[in-house]
Amino acid sequence: MANIRDVARKAGVSIATVSATLNDRGPVSEETRRRVWDAVKAVGYSPNAVARSLRLGKSRLIGVVLGDITNPFCTTLVRVAEEAALTADYSIIVCNSDDDPERELRLIDQLRAQHVAGILLTASGRGPDYTRRLERRDLPPLVTIDQRVEGLDRDFVGVDNRAAARMLTEYLIRLGHRRIAMISGRKGLWTADERIAGFRETMQASGIAVESALCIQAAYRSDMAEKAAVEILTGTAPPTAIIGGNNVIALGALQAILALGFRCPDDISVAGIDDVPWSGLVRPRVTTAAQPIADITALAMEWLLARIADPRKESPPARSRVFQPYLIAGDSCRAVIAHSPPAPAVA
Amino acid sequence: MANIRDVARKAGVSIATVSATLNDRGPVSEETRRRVWDAVKAVGYSPNAVARSLRLGKSRLIGVVLGDITNPFCTTLVRVAEEAALTADYSIIVCNSDDDPERELRLIDQLRAQHVAGILLTASGRGPDYTRRLERRDLPPLVTIDQRVEGLDRDFVGVDNRAAARMLTEYLIRLGHRRIAMISGRKGLWTADERIAGFRETMQASGIAVESALCIQAAYRSDMAEKAAVEILTGTAPPTAIIGGNNVIALGALQAILALGFRCPDDISVAGIDDVPWSGLVRPRVTTAAQPIADITALAMEWLLARIADPRKESPPARSRVFQPYLIAGDSCRAVIAHSPPAPAVA
DNA sequence: ACTGCGGCCCGAAACGTTTCGACGAATTAT
DNA sequence: ATAATTCGTCGAAACGTTTCGGGCCGCAGT
Numbered sequence: 001m002a003n004i005r006d007v008a009r010k011a012g013v014s015i016a017t018v019s020a021t022l023n024d025r026g027p028v029s030e031e032t033r034r035r036v037w038d039a040v041k042a043v044g045y046s047p048n049a050v051a052r053s054l055r056l057g058k059s060r061l062i063g064v065v066l067g068d069i070t071n072p073f074c075t076t077l078v079r080v081a082e083e084a085a086l087t088a089d090y091s092i093i094v095c096n097s098d099d100d101p102e103r104e105l106r107l108i109d110q111l112r113a114q115h116v117a118g119i120l121l122t123a124s125g126r127g128p129d130y131t132r133r134l135e136r137r138d139l140p141p142l143v144t145i146d147q148r149v150e151g152l153d154r155d156f157v158g159v160d161n162r163a164a165a166r167m168l169t170e171y172l173i174r175l176g177h178r179r180i181a182m183i184s185g186r187k188g189l190w191t192a193d194e195r196i197a198g199f200r201e202t203m204q205a206s207g208i209a210v211e212s213a214l215c216i217q218a219a220y221r222s223d224m225a226e227k228a229a230v231e232i233l234t235g236t237a238p239p240t241a242i243i244g245g246n247n248v249i250a251l252g253a254l255q256a257i258l259a260l261g262f263r264c265p266d267d268i269s270v271a272g273i274d275d276v277p278w279s280g281l282v283r284p285r286v287t288t289a290a291q292p293i294a295d296i297t298a299l300a301m302e303w304l305l306a307r308i309a310d311p312r313k314e315s316p317p318a319r320s321r322v323f324q325p326y327l328i329a330g331d332s333c334r335a336v337i338a339h340s341p342p343a344p345a346v347a
Numbered sequence: 348m349a350n351i352r353d354v355a356r357k358a359g360v361s362i363a364t365v366s367a368t369l370n371d372r373g374p375v376s377e378e379t380r381r382r383v384w385d386a387v388k389a390v391g392y393s394p395n396a397v398a399r400s401l402r403l404g405k406s407r408l409i410g411v412v413l414g415d416i417t418n419p420f421c422t423t424l425v426r427v428a429e430e431a432a433l434t435a436d437y438s439i440i441v442c443n444s445d446d447d448p449e450r451e452l453r454l455i456d457q458l459r460a461q462h463v464a465g466i467l468l469t470a471s472g473r474g475p476d477y478t479r480r481l482e483r484r485d486l487p488p489l490v491t492i493d494q495r496v497e498g499l500d501r502d503f504v505g506v507d508n509r510a511a512a513r514m515l516t517e518y519l520i521r522l523g524h525r526r527i528a529m530i531s532g533r534k535g536l537w538t539a540d541e542r543i544a545g546f547r548e549t550m551q552a553s554g555i556a557v558e559s560a561l562c563i564q565a566a567y568r569s570d571m572a573e574k575a576a577v578e579i580l581t582g583t584a585p586p587t588a589i590i591g592g593n594n595v596i597a598l599g600a601l602q603a604i605l606a607l608g609f610r611c612p613d614d615i616s617v618a619g620i621d622d623v624p625w626s627g628l629v630r631p632r633v634t635t636a637a638q639p640i641a642d643i644t645a646l647a648m649e650w651l652l653a654r655i656a657d658p659r660k661e662s663p664p665a666r667s668r669v670f671q672p673y674l675i676a677g678d679s680c681r682a683v684i685a686h687s688p689p690a691p692a693v694a
Numbered sequence: 695a696c697t698g699c700g701g702c703c704c705g706a707a708a709c710g711t712t713t714c715g716a717c718g719a720a721t722t723a724t
Numbered sequence: 725a726t727a728a729t730t731c732g733t734c735g736a737a738a739c740g741t742t743t744c745g746g747g748c749c750g751c752a753g754t
Contacts, residue, residue, distance in 0.1 A: 004740065013703075013704085014705075016705075016742085017703060020743095023742080026743090027700090048401075048460060048739090050740080050741090051709090052740080054709050054711090054741070055740080069422055070419075070426050075416060079417050091442060091454075093438055093441075094429070113397075114396045114408070251625055258628075277624055281605075282630070350710070361733065363713080366711070367732095374730090374733090376733090379732080397709090399712080400739095
């Protein structure tokens with residue numbers, strides 16, 4: 001593969017001059033410039049990014065570490081991130097952490113070894129040890145997205161998860177529901193915990209006791225959710241509504257409901273956080289507290305790129321921006337009169 | 348960040364010895380080995396992947412170039428590919444080509460500049476010029492997946508797209524449909540063309556003429572599909588069934604049908620290629636010709652990794668493996684008697 | 695006419711690895 | 725006892741860039 005040296009030889013100049021020409025650095029005469037570019041075309045030169053990275057101590061790669069890339073939330077995140085990266089002339093490396101902090105930290109180490117310019121992270125861990133490992137001074141600029149790490153001195157962009165849960169819980173309570181179940185992600189996952197907290201908060205504020213059997217933290221996975229939902233629904237006192245801590249969970253729960261022969265929303269109402277893919281076609285259309293993923297990702301990338309561009313040491317202190325979720329009412333929730341299951345639908 | 352030199356100094360040996368120790372190359376005494384490892388821990392050393400890549404002329408990165416990463420087909424592809432890569436100690440770089448050959452070739456160039464070890468590609472182009480640019484000798488091992496390039500001397504793993512289209516077309520014909528429309532991806536996209544061809548073939552074999560107004564090549568995008576479907580449905584002689592060249596298209600068409608106030612399958616039947624995400628919840632459940640994505644991807648990665656591992660020049664000649672699609676019958680297709688729309692459902 | 699100064703270009707060092715050839719010491723063969 | 729061999733280790737070159745300091749030339753200022 002053609003070298004910068006080959007170009008220099010062909011053009012009859014030094015490699016320093018070639019480099020200067022290619023990077024528009026230093027004074028190079030018009031004549032020389034032309035000769036260099038001709039030589040570049042002639043030998044089919046394209047710069048070796050690896051060598052450049054080594055010299056510069058920086059690559060033009062951005063690492064994106066996600067919990068689960070098959071989750072629609074993550075795919076649009078990736079899409080937007082890649083778009084933003086590309087316009088700034090970066091490429092992105094995508095990694096799956098499976099929401100496992102150990103695996104996640106390993107991946108981050110790998111990315112650091114690759115000398116990525118920055119990292120976008122949905123953090124899956126917590127605790128002082130974990131936090132310390134994300135604050136290492138030898139890590140590239142890193143902004144956390146979606147999953148916050150309390151006490152971590154890094155940028156964060158995400159959504160008000162308690163508000164999202166509160167929104168749905170209030171919505172259901174207003175519809176007359178009292179026995180409301182919630183299935184969320186793994187304990188220790190920030191969004192999962194927050195959403196559960198928002199749920200409990202709201203229930204308590206309304207003077208409704210939360211039964212522990214109806215408040216489950218499993219995982220952001222449809223099979224887990226389905227299992228949990230089946231357990232709940234076949235229990236002694238099934239709920240009249242289920243909140244999914246996640247789009248995947250909501251759909252899993254819905255699947256369980258239908259599989260058990262219940263009807264939704266007639267027998268059981270369902271709501272979820274995060275918008276659902278093809279929401280227009282899933283029947284019933286599930287009511288969700290959606291997040292502005294594109295905005296969130298765009299801002300996170302903006303901050304990340306700014307930190308990357310800034311030569312000074314992490315100049316601005318860690319910022320954080322919390323977007324508000326918004327309710328998308330579907331027809332998966334129905335009003336409940338007293339304790340009798342069937343009731344008229346509600347807009 | 349700690350150097351190999353730092354380790355050497357700390358351990359009181361040369362850097363050559365450190366390197367030999369870390370890579371289990373050459374004879375190193377047990378004593379020295381221990382000292383080196385201790386030093387590694389002590390200074391917190393982790394090797395610089397960039398420098399290694401430069402020296403070796405190879406990185407441990409695999410590039411994955413996809414048409415549209417938000418397409419569920421692609422996400423599971425990425426998932427499986429990442430899994431396979433990781434167990435072989437590689438990471439993957441994901442790029443979106445938007446099914447644009449120019450952009451795709453640019454991305455491939457970037458990946459080459461990054462010295463990726465190999466490339467997994469859903470090829471979006473065709474023609475001698477395009478083919479030549481994918482056959483450049485200075486490209487890393489490359490296997491094409493899903494989208495084939497006719498005449499390209501590279502490995503390919505995918506599915507029999509004509510068979511997929513044939514399968515659905517025959518299915519609909521057997522249900523009594525005669526006026527069948529098909530909406531597929533962009534002209535020039537291999538899968539799109541093949542699927543259209545399979546459709547035409549089958550129609551002709553059954554002695555049914557294909558109206559050009561009912562055979563549209565738009566793009567693998569839901570909005571495009573929806574528009575095309577609306578056009579077809581509001582035309583002078585709407586079809587009784589629509590085949591989507593893609594899961595996304597099928598869902599887009601379905602959305603259009605419902606939006607126009609038609610019912611599916613009562614008024615219009617729908618079928619699509621590729622499995623649909625959350626297929627269990629989309630109502631009606633759309634009948635699809637699905638592909639074994641995981642198997643396809645796993646094989647493609649196996650071949651790619653084999654080529655990467657093989658030091659000889661592209662040793663085995665280009666192989667190609669075509670999987671068979673399989674029908675998943677939903678309830679989005681209904682039998683048609685003569686030309687009267689409503690008819691009894693069919694299992 | 696000599697100094698000073700810009701403009702243009704170049705040589706060489708450095709980034710952090712891997713690897714080849716060589717070298718001293720210890721062991722074995724002659 | 726000496727030569728040959730092996731073992732453990734090391735120095736140095738190389739991968740392809742970027743960049744710093746300096747050199748050469750011609751032109752303006754004194």
